[in-house]
Amino acid sequence: MSRQPHITVATIVEDQGRFLLVEELAEGRPVYNQPAGHLEADETLLEAALRETFEETGWEVELTAVTGIYLYTAPSNGVTYQRVCFAAKPLRHHPDQPLDDGIIGPRWLTRDELLAEKDRWRSHLVLRCIDDYLAGERFPLSLIRAS
Template identity: 70%
Template sequence: MQWHAHVTVATIVEHEGRFLFVEELKGGRLVLNQPAGHLEARESLQQAAVRETLEETGCEVELTAVTGIYLYTAPSNGVTYQRICFTAELIRHYPERALDTDISGIRWLTYDELLVERQQLRSELVLRCLDDYRAGDRYPLSLLHEPM
């Protein structure tokens, strides 16, 4: 069996003291996640993060930094994910925009509100990324050498 990591991106968007999350149905239960998804062919990591955020939330964002790069093996299926988490600023919300079919809706939560719902997190990476963001972890976007 050939092993490979799945490359994913996630975006932390803070606006007026609240963080943007998506509600999605996974494994028969409603879970919370940052806007996130898989890298597609012929796109950069930054393009993927902006696209996934728009598709899942209807929010246009501008990436400002890399929060962290994480390697995570999901206990539910044994799949390994390489997650690149970005920090972004909200540019505009398009509430009329249709969201990805697996997204139930979006939520803006404070950190404390998220902690109350921590059993609903899609994975431990959701809180890990947010904790790193809150600790001030910010790396320049130039850290990533995108294809030319």
């Protein structure tokens, strides 16, 4: 098994106190996560965040800030992930957009609604990223260098 960390992106999209989450299947059960996924070859972190958000939710968003960079080792498989989390504002929904395999659909939840579903979080980072966002953690997008 490779011990090299996997690079992932996630996006916090907030609209009037509700957060855009993805309900998806993980290990055969429905869980909540931010729109998130792996960085692909030859794309920037910003491109990956926009792509993953659209592919998993059908939402076009505008990235506004970096909220944090997180290391997480999944207990289920021992893989370490480096997650770069972005803040974004929603622009336009494309409800007919086919979503990625394993995605049940986009869900808008308040923090309290998400907190009530703790057993359905993909990982503890789901709430951690929202809480950092709510605490005002914002770093300029220029923090991310493409080259």
